[in-house]
Amino acid sequence: MFLPDNTIPLLLQGYAWLPQLRRRASGEVVHTRVGGQRAVALRGPDAARFFYDEDHVERHTALPGPIKSTLFGHGAVHTLDGTGHRVRKAMFLSLLTGDGIGSLVRYTTAAWDEAAASWADGRRVVLFDEAAAILARGVCRWTGIPLAESEVPALASDLVAMVDGFATPGSRHWRARTARARREAWLRYLVEYVRDGVATVPAGSALDVVAHHRDADGEQLDPHTAAVELLNIIRPTTAVCWFVSFAAHALHRWPRHRAPLREGDDAFAEAFTHEIRRFYPFAPFLGGRAVRDLTWRGEKIPARSLVLLDVYGQHHDPALWKEPYTFDPRRFIGREIDAFELIPQGGGDPAAGHRCPGEAITVALLKALSMRLAQLDYDVPEQDLDISLRRIPARPASGFVLTGARAAAGSATARHASTARS
Numbered sequence: 001m002f003l004p005d006n007t008i009p010l011l012l013q014g015y016a017w018l019p020q021l022r023r024r025a026s027g028e029v030v031h032t033r034v035g036g037q038r039a040v041a042l043r044g045p046d047a048a049r050f051f052y053d054e055d056h057v058e059r060h061t062a063l064p065g066p067i068k069s070t071l072f073g074h075g076a077v078h079t080l081d082g083t084g085h086r087v088r089k090a091m092f093l094s095l096l097t098g099d100g101i102g103s104l105v106r107y108t109t110a111a112w113d114e115a116a117a118s119w120a121d122g123r124r125v126v127l128f129d130e131a132a133a134i135l136a137r138g139v140c141r142w143t144g145i146p147l148a149e150s151e152v153p154a155l156a157s158d159l160v161a162m163v164d165g166f167a168t169p170g171s172r173h174w175r176a177r178t179a180r181a182r183r184e185a186w187l188r189y190l191v192e193y194v195r196d197g198v199a200t201v202p203a204g205s206a207l208d209v210v211a212h213h214r215d216a217d218g219e220q221l222d223p224h225t226a227a228v229e230l231l232n233i234i235r236p237t238t239a240v241c242w243f244v245s246f247a248a249h250a251l252h253r254w255p256r257h258r259a260p261l262r263e264g265d266d267a268f269a270e271a272f273t274h275e276i277r278r279f280y281p282f283a284p285f286l287g288g289r290a291v292r293d294l295t296w297r298g299e300k301i302p303a304r305s306l307v308l309l310d311v312y313g314q315h316h317d318p319a320l321w322k323e324p325y326t327f328d329p330r331r332f333i334g335r336e337i338d339a340f341e342l343i344p345q346g347g348g349d350p351a352a353g354h355r356c357p358g359e360a361i362t363v364a365l366l367k368a369l370s371m372r373l374a375q376l377d378y379d380v381p382e383q384d385l386d387i388s389l390r391r392i393p394a395r396p397a398s399g400f401v402l403t404g405a406r407a408a409a410g411s412a413t414a415r416h417a418s419t420a421r422s
Ligand code: HEM
Pocket: 077, 078, 079, 089, 092, 096, 232, 233, 234, 236, 237, 239, 240, 241, 242, 243, 282, 283, 286, 344, 345, 346, 347, 353, 354, 355, 356, 357, 358, 359, 361, 362
């Protein structure tokens, strides 16, 4: 079968690329070619289950060099399979789940409260940038990475750049590569100082654990790989700023959702974070490579093909979600979420496969910061709030500008401010 290469349509159409191919396909599988390679695209919970079976799809041969040089780093856990992956992944899960989440949220909300107090002077705030700085400050403190206040904006901007430039040719891509090279060098030295005892580090902190982790071969990570994995903690945590800007966008478009967040309705706040992660575009699709000839619902997938899981398409499939283009947090209240149904951060069991180990952290941070945002009154001046589906990763064009931010009367933030004054 002749398959034309679809790389240019992917670059032009972004998130709409796979859903459009799917609409034109005769069956449940899209057959195409991308980057000169044969590819198939699937979607739906059963497809996700199929994709996450290591007997079907591997990762180490699938990730393109430009994505490793920007988003993940060479040698990252994302690029491993089998036992090597399990051992490295266990390190991440030991750090990113359980008791540590509470202290990361506390550090980050403290950074938010401090920043929000400074917004009260009426200045113009670009929420995307402020949230990135707040998150970078919180996660470095939590990780044990020493960082002076004056260094926060440049670090936040580098971490954002690594995410912003992974899927695009041109200046954003080169900015991402430069940012990664700079920050890998910085953290490589820090790891060496920790190992030599030149830098002291809180016992059990992420910096301590990564610096002393032993991989499946019993060896410590080389300093470069340790730096890559530290970045794989602080970079995606800072990237929660994308979701914070989407939360602001949602509260602006559908202000009725502000009241339950402001009142501290925990179940609603959790549902709100899930709906943000379903409704708004972030990871467009996930990719791996077929380890052998496979068959999916009667269709052949030749060995070595790329297998793409259409995340955005799955989250907007009317067969799975009632009115998928309506933003409705209540769809998540009072029901279990299947491990392969809502997949903004991958699917399945994070210990057994590549699902994001930082999902609980993402939900906890987004929930806490959305509730704090809802407790502020602010003005939203004229600006470009368009979220282009052609841009990967998407974001509100203006970064969501607000002015005149002040604690809403009667909110927990206002009570906190008046206690601090008295
Ligand atoms: C902005 C929020 C986040 C999004 C959208 C996100 C999304 C993802 C996605 C789509 C994957 C790949 C899943 C796969 O390949 O099957 C992933 C993997 C990963 N994420 Fe996240 N993530 C986020 C936050 C975090 C946080 C907060 C951390 C750590 C603190 C983190 C650390 C990782 C790591 C280490 C992996 C690699 C897992 C593996 O290959 O086994 N992520 N994430």
